[in-house]
Structure formats: structure tokens, C-alpha cells
Amino acid sequence: MTTLLQDIRQSLRALLRKPLFTAMAVASLALGIGVSTVIFSVVYGLLLRPMPYPHPEQLVHIGMGNPSITMEGAFAFLPPAAFKQLRDDPNSGLTAVGGFGYDYANLTGVSTPVQLTAAIVTTGYFRVFAVPPALGRVFVDADADAPTLILSDRIWRTQFHADASVVGRTVAINDQPRTVVGVMGSDFKELNDGIDLWLPISDHGPEMAADSPRRFETTARLADASEAGRAKLRACLLVLAARLAQDDPAHYKDWHFEAHPLAGNILIGASATRALYLLLGAVGCVLLVTCANVANLQLVRAAARRRETGVRLALGASRGRIMRLALTESLLLAGLGAGLGVLLAAWGVDAVAALLPAGYSPMQDSVRLSWPELGFSVLVATLAGVITGLLPAWAAARLDPVGSLAASAGRGASEGPGGTRVRATLVVVEIALALVLLAGAGLMGRSLLASLRTDVGVRLDRTLVVGLSLxxxxxxxxxxxxxxxxxxxxxxxxxxxxxxxxxxxxxxxxxxxxxxxxxxxxxxxxxxxxxxxxxxxxxxxxxxxxxxxxxxxxxxxxxxxxxxxxxxxxxxxxxxxxxxxxxxxxxxxxxxxxxxxxxxxxxxxxxxxxxxxxxxxxxxxxxxxxxxxxxxxxxxxxxxxxxxxxxxxxxxxxxxxxxxxxxQPVGKVQTLEQAASGSVAYVRLYTVLFAVFAGLTLGLAALGIYGTIAYSVGLRTREIGIRMALGAQQGDVLRLVLRQGVWLVTIGLVLGTGTALALAHLMTSLLYGVKPTDPATLAAVAVILGGASLLASWLPARKATQIDPLRALREE
Amino acid sequence: MSTETQTDSQSLIHLDGVKKVFLTDEVETHALAGIFLDIHQGEYVSIAGPSGCGKSTLLSILGLLDTPSEGLYRLNGHPVEGLSFADRARLRNREIGFIFQSFNLIGDLSVAENVELPLTYRNDVSSAERKRRTTEALDRVGMSHRGRHLPNQLSGGQQQRVAVARALAGGPSVLLADEPTGNLDSRNGEAVMNLLSELHTGGATIVMVTHDDRYAHRADRTIHLFDGRVVDDQNSAAPADAPVALTA
Known part of the structure; x- marks a missing residue:
């Protein structure tokens, strides 16, 4: 333990002695860990966080599917007859079944009538979620035929001034008196966002009739959330589907039920779920590029510290101890990066949450930085620390003590071809990953442009739209x-x-x-x-x-x-x-x-x-x-x-x-351009995020290639001096150095293009008006990336041309 | 002193036909062409010879930093040529104390931490024991008052004294010194040589590589290498008239 503390102390001191290296490594890791945490927070908040209900594992979402009608991953809501059969089936293994439908409701009899968004629900709806109201009660079966309602927290505060005595009061909804029986708390999340009030639906009314066009989004609670309970429900749904098809083939032939655990992916849909996981993959690429960059920095540093490592080996340090010291240092860097990254994420999570289009998901305010997200940061930081430290640690442990001590005495100072190859490989990987991300951003951008430029069939300009519900x-x-x-x-x-x-x-x-x-x-x-x-x-x-x-x-x-x-x-x-x-x-x-x-x-x-x-x-x-x-x-x-x-x-x-x-209340007032633009809000969000990640990766890759070429120039100073002494012109030296960069860039671009083409199909559902293998986009990003990389190579190459041959030869 | 090397099972260091061949591309370089050598406990041996004669290679093999291509090496009676890297590291830590020409102190560590370093690579030495032995080693070289300083705050001579303390701290069987005065001016070089003499007087076994005849003759015994072979091995008190081939 004391030796571990010593390693930590020595590593910290070593990092403080190299502030530029430490700052670069920590800043890179902070960026990588920060953006990963931001996107993980979005994915976790929207898709993975347990739903905020008691025993969320018992909740299921039930829809209907028909292979010839519904798309893969999509489902249809239940018609009244199907809903009622499911709800009333004693063999379903469900303790509660709730149906939900949208409607508008006009709150009248107040100074300014208001158009509200209402949820038309069956009385079992609140029993499914089992969340107690903030005031009053939830619906009971008797409410099905009673003019009652439940208010949302927002409407209770804005329209009723948070008056606790509102329960029992009669209000006019669509000019009909209804009694407020409860107020749900602000923490009650349901399937859809922006619900202002809940109205119970009568089992005997026209909305529940067999020919009603009303469809119910259906949720239910399993008595037994184990596989046995789910199997029981599946068996029941098979029987129900067969019965419905037999009784009413015109409507139910070829339809089946689908039951899925109630989770975030149900709320935002298959396409948005895929987009979020693609974004997570994109930040994974950013993180990998960050790690490659930091590993590169560490390899350079390890090469510069060969003498120290040689001394430690000469004094009897085992390879394990040498590796441990190197890993300790890299884990410390990752820890510092994670600290800074979490600060970055705290700001970034709020920024991205604000960018999420309204109505994206009812779980939108679950996008925040809490313990699970911080745990993710720690995990990512640890992985980054190990990944970035492993190569340098391995290189240090494999060091030949005789050679490294000889190097310190001026006999053979170079790092050796192995280290150079590893660092060149890392740069190639960085360029390839950068190309994949740039291609993704480019495709999203072109898709957005195509959407905005498309002829929608109506004039969008100079038009105001006002929603109404009579x-x-x-x-x-x-x-x-x-x-x-x-x-x-x-x-x-x-x-x-x-x-x-x-x-x-x-x-x-x-x-x-x-x-x-x-x-x-x-x-x-x-x-x-x-x-x-x-x-x-x-x-x-x-x-x-x-x-x-x-x-x-x-x-x-x-x-x-x-x-x-x-x-x-x-x-x-x-x-x-x-x-x-x-x-x-x-x-x-x-x-x-x-x-x-x-x-x-x-x-x-x-x-x-x-x-x-x-x-x-x-x-x-x-x-x-x-x-x-x-x-x-x-x-x-x-x-x-x-x-x-x-x-x-x-x-x-x-x-x-x-x-x-x-x-008569007035509904939403907006311009037609705003209404149209809302429909591409998701594409815009994904494009912005992809572009940010691609930009980061491009910068990191350019930094990586700059560092590698600059280091190589440092190692070859004497060689370049000799060449110049023998008459090489500046152009010759420039070409000599640039050739190395051109090779790395070319291999990286080829690998990146191959990877981008192989992964293209993942983006198909997100694109409009552009193919995922669009050659123009791939060519454009290759030119951008190639240009940036060559610029990064040119800077050290130019420096090499300024080497003074006399001085370079004297230094040896 | 006899110029013939004999196998001696009581030797601290025993080399029997040790060869070292370096392969670079397709070129074979015979750095050591067959060394037969015994060094006993308490001896002060200097190894001399022209540049490229194999002095440093021999010292690396003696210090378990490198392995012979051929031949036997016994350290304190134990054969070492078949040991794994980890076992050699362990043995090196306990039996060998290195003193380098360029001091090789670690710049990020304080003087005391540098001296303590070899002890931290042992699992059986408590923290208190490490401190005690560090202080004792620094006392022996007269540097205990600079324990908190960093190496770059010391003169070359002082740095080499610290390096000697580091070599002593582990209580090794033998001190291996590679051109210990090579980076020092004559005054500091003299001081370091005096320190090594004191240590020898106190019972330390020292093997020193040097190309400086003044310092080579401070040792009890001087071994001359040429083209990877021992060409002279004699007590310093009776310098040889001419190199004599000792081995076949």
C-alpha cells in the first residue's frame, strides 16, 4: 500500500513537472470524457433510466402489429374492442390495464378561455402507474360515467394559482361542468408530454363503441414481472388476437399483439432510439481518438523517460512495478481529465437538454447529471486511463535496461522502430475514425439541407397558423x-x-x-x-x-x-x-x-x-x-x-x-415556417451534435499527426543536418518529412472510407435526399480531413527546413 | 598475484567462459569472447581497457542487466544464467549496487527518495526500515543534510555521492561502478574515489570500470580487457610489465 502511495506521489510530481504535457493530456481526456458523459446522460435519461413508477419492471406497453401495414419496430394503438377484450381477460396476468388517447379540451368560464391538451383515459390508467396524486385522488371505476377530471401540476399552478381547495370544485370543460377530483404532482411522467388534464372515458359512450375511430395507447401492469408472468401474457395475447380475427376478420385478420417492457425507447420511437445510439457511437469514436492521442503523447513521454526507466530496472524494479507506475500516471491523468470532463458535462448536459425539441420525450427532464451518469464518467475515465496507459506501460516494461542506460550515456538515443510504428498506427486510427465521424456529420448536414430545400407543396412564407378546437x-x-x-x-x-x-x-x-x-x-x-x-x-x-x-x-x-x-x-x-x-x-x-x-x-x-x-x-x-x-x-x-x-x-x-x-379559446399560434421547421428539429439536433463531434475529432486527429511528425523531425534532426550539409535544398527536406505525413493520411483515409461505407447502413433511417454511401459527401470529407492533416504535417516539415546543419551536427 | 584464473566455489562472482555476441542485422559482434573470472568477497577490482573492449558489457552481465550468450555465471554461489527477468530483477535488487558515470538520479524524486528507491522494490522492508536505511546510507556518504533536495540542486560530486548512497542502501553484496568519475572534475573525482576506498576499507566488494589509470590503481586488483578477453589480471601493488593472455 505504501509503495502504491509512493507511486501516486511520484506520478503526481512527474506530471506537475511537465505542465504542457499534463495540460494537453488532461484537456484531451476532459473533452473525450465530457462529451461521452453528455451523450450518455441523454441516452440514459431518455432510454435507460428506470421509469419513475413503483416496480417499473412490471409495466408493459401493448400495441398491435401487422407485417403488411406497420413498419418494423412500430406498432398501432388498440381499437376499443381489442382494448376491452384485453382489459377484461382474466388470464392475462395483468393487475391493471390503461388506455390513453389525445384530445383538446377548452377550459371556459374563466376570464380568458384556454385550449388545453387533454388525455382521454380509461379509469384503470392511473392504477397502472400506481403514482399517488399530489392532491385528491386518481380515477376510480365510478368516474367512467361521471363528469370528473384530474389536473396536471402545471395547469393547477397557472390556471388555479396552486389553490389546494380546487379539489371538489366544478370547472367548465368544453362548456360542460366537471368536478376536479385530483391534481397530479409535477413528478408524474406519462407516455406523452404536455398533458394538461385527464378526462375519464365511459365504457358505454361512443368513444368505446366498436366502430369508434378512437385508438388507445395501452399500458398495463404485470402481476408477475418474471419470465413466467411475461410468458403468460404472451400466451393470452395470442389467444386474444386469434379470437379477434375470428370475430371480426375485416379489422383484425393478420394482426397480432406486441408487448414490450415500458421503457424510454417506446416513448421516443425506433428511429429516435437508433439516432441516440448512433450519437453514443459517435462520442465513442471521439473518446477513442482522444485515447489514441493521449496514448501517443504518453509514448513520446515514455521514450523521453527511457533513462529513468532503465535506472529503475537496474535498481531491481520488476516489470510489474514499472507497468504499475506508468499505469498509475495514466490513471491520474484520466482522473484529472474526468474531473474536468464532468464539469464540462454539467454544462453540456444542460445545453443538449435545451436543444432537445419540445415533445421529444416525456422523460426529457430526466436528462441530467446524477449518480449513474457520474458512475459512467468514472468507468470511462478508468477505461481511458488503462487504454492510454497500457501501451506506454507495456513499452516501458519491455525496455532493455542496458540499451536505455546506454542511451543515457549518449550511445543510441532513439526510441526504436517499434515505438514509431505504434504511434504511426495510432495516428492512422485517429484519421480513420475522424473520417467516419465527418462522413456522418456531412450526411446529416446534406440530409438537413435536402429537407429544408425540398418542395413541400405549399408556400411557407408570410403565413400565420392558428390552431382551433371548437x-x-x-x-x-x-x-x-x-x-x-x-x-x-x-x-x-x-x-x-x-x-x-x-x-x-x-x-x-x-x-x-x-x-x-x-x-x-x-x-x-x-x-x-x-x-x-x-x-x-x-x-x-x-x-x-x-x-x-x-x-x-x-x-x-x-x-x-x-x-x-x-x-x-x-x-x-x-x-x-x-x-x-x-x-x-x-x-x-x-x-x-x-x-x-x-x-x-x-x-x-x-x-x-x-x-x-x-x-x-x-x-x-x-x-x-x-x-x-x-x-x-x-x-x-x-x-x-x-x-x-x-x-x-x-x-x-x-x-x-x-x-x-x-x-372560444385560441390554440397554438405560429408561422407556417415554424411549423415546418419543427418537423426537422430532430434532424437539426443530430446534425449539430454530429458536427460538433466530427469537429473535435478532426482537431484531435490533426493534433495527433502534428505531434507524430514533429517528434519524428526531432529524432531526425541530425540526419536532416547531414542531408543539408551534403547539399539538400529546403524543398528536399520538406518533401522528405511530408512524405511520412502523406503516407499516414492516405492509409487513414482509405481505412476510414472503408469503415464509413461498412457502417453506412446504420444511418439509412436518419437520412433524407442523400444516400448513406453518397460519394460526393465522402469525397468532400476526405478532402477536408486530408487537407487538415497535411497542414498538420506541413508545420513540423517547415520547421525541419529551418534546421541549421552546423548546429545539428554539433549537437550529437 | 597469479595471472591464472581458477574456478572457486567460494567466489562472490564466478565467470566461466562467458561470451556475449550481439547480432545487428547480419553482423555478429563478439563483445565478450570468453571471460574466466573470480571475484571474492571484500575485493576491490578495477576493470580497465580501451574503448570497445567489452568493459561495459561485462559490467552489465555482472550486474544482471544482461545475460551471457554462452558460459556460466555464479553470483554468491548461485547460477544466474537461467534466471527469468523477474528473478534477475529480484537478485539485482538485493545483491547489486550500481554507481553510474552519469549518476542517473531521478530528477522528479528528492535525494532521500532516490536513495530509498531500491528498497521500495522489496516487499519485505517496512516503511520505517526503509527510512532508517536511507538515513544511514546518506550518513555514510555525508549527504544526510540534503535529503529533501532535488538532484538538480546538487553539484556533480554531490550527485555521485547520493548515487553511492543509493547503491549502498539495499545492502548489496557487490558495488558495480561504471566510470564513476567520468562526469566529474578532478577534485570531485578524487572525493568519490576516496569514498569508494573508505567503503572498501569497511568491507565492501567493489568492481569498478575505469579508463583512468590513476583510479584503476586505487583498486586491489586490476583486470585489463582487450577485444573481449581478459589480457591482464594482477594486484595493483605489482603492476604487470606486459599484457598476458590468461585464457584460451
């Missing part, structure tokens, strides 16, 4: 809804500075409703018609001109397509391509699949709109006239005249809504 009480029937929109469009169009107004059912680039239909000649049992759907929008005729959606065939909707006129629909090109590729779509009739089917004649075909996101293909779309098929949900588009800031129109639009109906 009260189903005051606007219970279609004429009432249509009349509200007619007056709103009229008033909005009259606002000075407004060039045009449009209406859709939901905000572009956010969610959408589906139109399930039958083509001419199809019947509901037709397998092709089973899952036939398009996006559905209830629009005003002017929306096409306001948003710049072009007419391709037939006519647009018009004011004459009112409630008394024949039902019509306009579809987009994607619809025609998908469902009517060989027919003239005009005049074809689509029959809605609903309790009371209606027939709509296709009167026009318009251009495609990428409404699900800039980097997504345009879905098949059906546009109905709001006068014939209005909806309680709406998005109002107000296009400003040239030179007018669309944001400046928000106040007048809100006033117009208030003038029509003082109790």
Missing part, C-alpha cells in the same frame, strides 16, 4: 361549425394586411385525421379495402390559393359545394398514384367507411403536400369542403401581404375569434 357542446352540429368558420374566414380576410385565408382540419406538419374509404366496386370485406386510408382535411375553397397548392386536374372546391350540394372531394396526386393509378380519377366516387356511409365524387386532383414532415413523402390526401363536412378541429392560415410580418397578424386574428365567440 366546443362540441356549443358547436354540436355541422351547420353551427360551418357557420363559425364562415364568419371567421370572413373577418380574418378583412384584417388589413391579409392577402388570403385558408382552413384545414389540422395544422400541417403536425398530426392528421384519417379518411377510411371504399373505392368504386369495393365492399367492406374486400381485403384491399381493409386498411385503405388517406389524410383527411376539411378545407375552405381558398386554402389552395392561400397555401399555393396547385390544381392538376378537374376543379377545386368552391363556395357552391355547400351542405345542400352533392358531396365532393378533391384528392392529391399521391392518392391517385396509390389508389387509382390506371383510371381517370375525376367522377369516381369514394364511400366513407363509417356508421352512416356517404359517397363523395372526386372533382379535382391537386399537387402533393408533405404534410407529415419535410423529410417524409407526401401521403395520399382527401380534401372536403368545410361547408359539407366541417370538423371541430381547425387550423386557420392567414397569409400576410408582401412586406407584412405574419406574426403581427396574430393579435387581430385572436380578436376576430373573440368577437365571434368570446368563449
Amino acid at each position: 366546443s362540441t357542446t356549443r358547436y354540436a352540429d355541422r351547420p353551427q361549425q360551418a357557420e363559425f368558420y364562415r364568419r371567421l374566414l370572413e373577418r380574418a380576410a378583412a384584417i388589413p394586411g391579409v392577402e388570403g385565408v385558408g382552413l384545414t382540419e389540422t395544422v400541417l406538419f403536425s398530426w392528421y385525421d384519417e379518411f377510411n374509404f371504399l373505392l368504386p366496386g369495393q365492399n367492406p370485406d374486400d381485403p384491399a379495402a381493409r386498411h385503405q386510408s388517406a389524410t383527411r382535411d376539411s378545407v375552405n375553397p381558398a386554402v389552395f390559393s392561400t397555401l399555393g397548392i396547385s390544381l392538376k386536374q378537374g376543379r377545386l372546391l368552391g363556395e357552391r359545394d355547400d351542405a345542400g350540394a352533392p358531396l365532393v372531394v378533391v384528392v392529391n396526386e399521391a392518392f391517385v398514384k396509390k389508389f387509382l393509378p390506371t383510371d381517370n380519377p375525376l367522377g369516381k366516387r369514394l364511400t366513407s367507411k363509417s356508421k352512416t356511409p356517404s359517397e363523395f365524387e372526386i372533382v379535382g386532383v391537386v399537387g402533393d403536400v408533405r404534410r407529415t414532415g419535410l423529410s417524409e413523402a407526401a401521403p395520399a390526401a382527401a380534401y372536403f369542403c368545410y361547408l359539407q363536412r366541417p370538423s371541430v378541429y381547425a387550423a386557420l392560415y392567414v397569409r400576410a401581404a408582401a412586406g407584412i410580418d405574419p406574426q403581427s397578424l396574430s393579435k387581430p386574428v385572436e380578436q376576430a375569434i373573440g368577437q365571434i365567440d368570446p368563449d
Whole structure:
């Protein structure tokens, strides 16, 4: 023990004596450990941290899958019939089953009505999570048919001033009185972010009817979380799926249930999960490059300390002791690096958490630096210490004591070809890894650019979007809804500075409703018609001109397509391509699949709109006239005249809504550009992070090659002196030194390109408009990396040309 | 003194036909061409010879830093040629004390720590014992007052005295000195040689490589090497008239 303490003391002293070396090594390690900790904190917070519920291992997420419909790794929410069968099955081994669906809820009867995001939940929902409320109680079965609600902590504070007596009070939601029975605490996390209140759903209401379009995101709690309990659930789900397919083949044939442990990957989805693990891999590369750099520094230092090591060996130190001393020093460096890295991570974690797009995950505020993340830092630091110390320690322990002592006496001072080869190999690895990261960043950047440059099918500029959700009480029937929109469009169009107004059912680039239909000649049992759907929008005729959606065939909707006129629909090109590729779509009739089917004649075909996101293909779309098929949900588009800031129109639009109906709350107000940009927020985040990591790696690789070439020049000073004495020109010396750098860079680039191509498939799902093996991107990053590396080689090469031959020869 | 080397099982150091061949690319260099030598406890032996005659190679083999290509070497009666690296390190630590031409003190360690260093490589010496032996060794060379100083704060002569203390601290069977005055001026060189003489008088066995005849003759016995062979081995009191080949 005392000898270990001695080693630590000696190592510390040795490091303090070489402040430049120590600073470089510690700074490199701090960067590597810091960025690793930051991304691990994000991955841990979003994917790995145990969910904040009692016995989280008992929780499962249950969805449905169909190989021909749902993508791999994705799942569908449960229709009411499937949900109820699962919930009521005594053989499932579940103690609670909860269903969740989104809705809007207008809080009225207050000075300023507010549009809130509501969760429509079954009464078993809170039993699944088993988190007690901060005030009052959670739902009980009796609430299913009672007008009750539970408030979120945020709404309790902002709308009810954190009044504890709110429990038992009656508030108006969608103009209907409901009693507040509880308030959930701020620490209650659920499947989706931004829920303002929870409303219970009746088992006997239309939302739970077999033909209801409502789908439930389903969570459940296992009585037994062991493999036996899970097997029991799987067996039950198999039986249930078979029963559903038998009872209702039109809806359930080929569908199966999927049960997964409730964890972060369920909340953010397969694509985001893959992106986070790719980022973790990227920082792993940064860390490896850091380690290679520090190992290189240590090898140089070990070479410079051969005499000391030789003395220790001569005095009887075993190879183990020599290795231990070298490892102690490298672990101390890693420890110092980790200390600084954690400080860096403390800032970095907050910065990256702030960059996460809103709604990325309900676990977003779990991204922080706590004990597990610090434990990761310690682990990484230890690994880095061992990795960076092992080569120098091994080199020191293998040192020939006679040779090293002879070196001290001026007889043979070089490190030997082995050390040079190892350091050159490390530099090659650094360059190869840097190329992989640069390629990743380049591809993400090009993907982002392609997304931003893509023609989304609508004009994004000068347009304000206002979300609306009408009260189903005051606007219970279609004429009432249509009349509200007619007056709103009229008033909005009259606002000075407004060039045009449009209406859709939901905000572009956010969610959408589906139109399930039958083509001419199809019947509901037709397998092709089973899952036939398009996006559905209830629009005003002017929306096409306001948003710049072009007419391709037939006519647009018009004011004459009112409630008394024949039902019509306009579809987009994607619809025609998908469902009517060989027919003239005009005049074809689509029959809605609903309790009371209606027939709509296709009167026009318009251009495609990428409404699900800039980097997504345009879905098949059906546009109905709001006068014939209005909806309680709406998005109002107000296009400003040239030179007018669309944001400046928000106040007048809100006033117009208030003038029509003082109790009608205004939903989210944003520009169309903001709405579109939100859909690429993830890509932007990944691109920024990849670029930062790639930049770091590029810098470290350049530093590595500079150090290696500079050291080599130092060793060859006499040789260069002799060459110059014999008449070598500066250009000859420059070429001599640069040749070494060019070789390292070339090998590194070739290896890196091969690795990047081999790993390219991992990025496929994250890219848009660019192939993961895009030759232009690979060529560009190779040029950038090659240029930076050659510059790093040129600096010491230039120094070599300035060697004074007389002095170099005299030094020997 | 007889010029014929005899095998003696009581020798502290016994070399029997030791050869050392270095292979560099395809060139063989015979650094030692067959050394027969016995050194007894308490002897003060100097090894002399021209540059490249194999003095340093012989000292490296005697100090267990290197192994013979051929021949037998017994240290304190134990054959050492078959020992592993670790066993040689252990034996070197206990039996050998090195004194180098360029002192080879470790710059990051204090004087006392340098002296203590060989003891830290033993598991059976307590911390208190290490301190006691360090102080004692420094006392013997008159450097105990500089224990906290760093090597670069000392003169060359003082550094060599510390190096001698380091060699003594482990209580070795033999001190091996490689040109101990080579980096010192004549005054300091004289002082170090006086110190070695004192140690010898106190019973230490010393083997010293030197090319300086003044110091070579301070030893009881001088061995001359030429082309990797012992060409003269005599007591300093009776210098040889001419080199005589001792071995076949």
C-alpha cells in the first residue's frame, strides 16, 4: 500500500513537472470524457433510466402489429374492442390495464378561455402507474360515467394559482361542468408530454363503441414481472388476437399483439432510439481518438523517460512495478481529465437538454447529471486511463535496461522502430475514425439541407397558423361549425394586411385525421379495402390559393359545394398514384367507411403536400369542403401581404375569434415556417451534435499527426543536418518529412472510407435526399480531413527546413 | 598475484567462459569472447581497457542487466544464467549496487527518495526500515543534510555521492561502478574515489570500470580487457610489465 502511495506521489510530481504535457493530456481526456458523459446522460435519461413508477419492471406497453401495414419496430394503438377484450381477460396476468388517447379540451368560464391538451383515459390508467396524486385522488371505476377530471401540476399552478381547495370544485370543460377530483404532482411522467388534464372515458359512450375511430395507447401492469408472468401474457395475447380475427376478420385478420417492457425507447420511437445510439457511437469514436492521442503523447513521454526507466530496472524494479507506475500516471491523468470532463458535462448536459425539441420525450427532464451518469464518467475515465496507459506501460516494461542506460550515456538515443510504428498506427486510427465521424456529420448536414430545400407543396412564407378546437357542446352540429368558420374566414380576410385565408382540419406538419374509404366496386370485406386510408382535411375553397397548392386536374372546391350540394372531394396526386393509378380519377366516387356511409365524387386532383414532415413523402390526401363536412378541429392560415410580418397578424386574428365567440379559446399560434421547421428539429439536433463531434475529432486527429511528425523531425534532426550539409535544398527536406505525413493520411483515409461505407447502413433511417454511401459527401470529407492533416504535417516539415546543419551536427 | 584464473566455489562472482555476441542485422559482434573470472568477497577490482573492449558489457552481465550468450555465471554461489527477468530483477535488487558515470538520479524524486528507491522494490522492508536505511546510507556518504533536495540542486560530486548512497542502501553484496568519475572534475573525482576506498576499507566488494589509470590503481586488483578477453589480471601493488593472455 505504501509503495502504491509512493507511486501516486511520484506520478503526481512527474506530471506537475511537465505542465504542457499534463495540460494537453488532461484537456484531451476532459473533452473525450465530457462529451461521452453528455451523450450518455441523454441516452440514459431518455432510454435507460428506470421509469419513475413503483416496480417499473412490471409495466408493459401493448400495441398491435401487422407485417403488411406497420413498419418494423412500430406498432398501432388498440381499437376499443381489442382494448376491452384485453382489459377484461382474466388470464392475462395483468393487475391493471390503461388506455390513453389525445384530445383538446377548452377550459371556459374563466376570464380568458384556454385550449388545453387533454388525455382521454380509461379509469384503470392511473392504477397502472400506481403514482399517488399530489392532491385528491386518481380515477376510480365510478368516474367512467361521471363528469370528473384530474389536473396536471402545471395547469393547477397557472390556471388555479396552486389553490389546494380546487379539489371538489366544478370547472367548465368544453362548456360542460366537471368536478376536479385530483391534481397530479409535477413528478408524474406519462407516455406523452404536455398533458394538461385527464378526462375519464365511459365504457358505454361512443368513444368505446366498436366502430369508434378512437385508438388507445395501452399500458398495463404485470402481476408477475418474471419470465413466467411475461410468458403468460404472451400466451393470452395470442389467444386474444386469434379470437379477434375470428370475430371480426375485416379489422383484425393478420394482426397480432406486441408487448414490450415500458421503457424510454417506446416513448421516443425506433428511429429516435437508433439516432441516440448512433450519437453514443459517435462520442465513442471521439473518446477513442482522444485515447489514441493521449496514448501517443504518453509514448513520446515514455521514450523521453527511457533513462529513468532503465535506472529503475537496474535498481531491481520488476516489470510489474514499472507497468504499475506508468499505469498509475495514466490513471491520474484520466482522473484529472474526468474531473474536468464532468464539469464540462454539467454544462453540456444542460445545453443538449435545451436543444432537445419540445415533445421529444416525456422523460426529457430526466436528462441530467446524477449518480449513474457520474458512475459512467468514472468507468470511462478508468477505461481511458488503462487504454492510454497500457501501451506506454507495456513499452516501458519491455525496455532493455542496458540499451536505455546506454542511451543515457549518449550511445543510441532513439526510441526504436517499434515505438514509431505504434504511434504511426495510432495516428492512422485517429484519421480513420475522424473520417467516419465527418462522413456522418456531412450526411446529416446534406440530409438537413435536402429537407429544408425540398418542395413541400405549399408556400411557407408570410403565413400565420392558428390552431382551433371548437366546443362540441356549443358547436354540436355541422351547420353551427360551418357557420363559425364562415364568419371567421370572413373577418380574418378583412384584417388589413391579409392577402388570403385558408382552413384545414389540422395544422400541417403536425398530426392528421384519417379518411377510411371504399373505392368504386369495393365492399367492406374486400381485403384491399381493409386498411385503405388517406389524410383527411376539411378545407375552405381558398386554402389552395392561400397555401399555393396547385390544381392538376378537374376543379377545386368552391363556395357552391355547400351542405345542400352533392358531396365532393378533391384528392392529391399521391392518392391517385396509390389508389387509382390506371383510371381517370375525376367522377369516381369514394364511400366513407363509417356508421352512416356517404359517397363523395372526386372533382379535382391537386399537387402533393408533405404534410407529415419535410423529410417524409407526401401521403395520399382527401380534401372536403368545410361547408359539407366541417370538423371541430381547425387550423386557420392567414397569409400576410408582401412586406407584412405574419406574426403581427396574430393579435387581430385572436380578436376576430373573440368577437365571434368570446368563449372560444385560441390554440397554438405560429408561422407556417415554424411549423415546418419543427418537423426537422430532430434532424437539426443530430446534425449539430454530429458536427460538433466530427469537429473535435478532426482537431484531435490533426493534433495527433502534428505531434507524430514533429517528434519524428526531432529524432531526425541530425540526419536532416547531414542531408543539408551534403547539399539538400529546403524543398528536399520538406518533401522528405511530408512524405511520412502523406503516407499516414492516405492509409487513414482509405481505412476510414472503408469503415464509413461498412457502417453506412446504420444511418439509412436518419437520412433524407442523400444516400448513406453518397460519394460526393465522402469525397468532400476526405478532402477536408486530408487537407487538415497535411497542414498538420506541413508545420513540423517547415520547421525541419529551418534546421541549421552546423548546429545539428554539433549537437550529437 | 597469479595471472591464472581458477574456478572457486567460494567466489562472490564466478565467470566461466562467458561470451556475449550481439547480432545487428547480419553482423555478429563478439563483445565478450570468453571471460574466466573470480571475484571474492571484500575485493576491490578495477576493470580497465580501451574503448570497445567489452568493459561495459561485462559490467552489465555482472550486474544482471544482461545475460551471457554462452558460459556460466555464479553470483554468491548461485547460477544466474537461467534466471527469468523477474528473478534477475529480484537478485539485482538485493545483491547489486550500481554507481553510474552519469549518476542517473531521478530528477522528479528528492535525494532521500532516490536513495530509498531500491528498497521500495522489496516487499519485505517496512516503511520505517526503509527510512532508517536511507538515513544511514546518506550518513555514510555525508549527504544526510540534503535529503529533501532535488538532484538538480546538487553539484556533480554531490550527485555521485547520493548515487553511492543509493547503491549502498539495499545492502548489496557487490558495488558495480561504471566510470564513476567520468562526469566529474578532478577534485570531485578524487572525493568519490576516496569514498569508494573508505567503503572498501569497511568491507565492501567493489568492481569498478575505469579508463583512468590513476583510479584503476586505487583498486586491489586490476583486470585489463582487450577485444573481449581478459589480457591482464594482477594486484595493483605489482603492476604487470606486459599484457598476458590468461585464457584460451
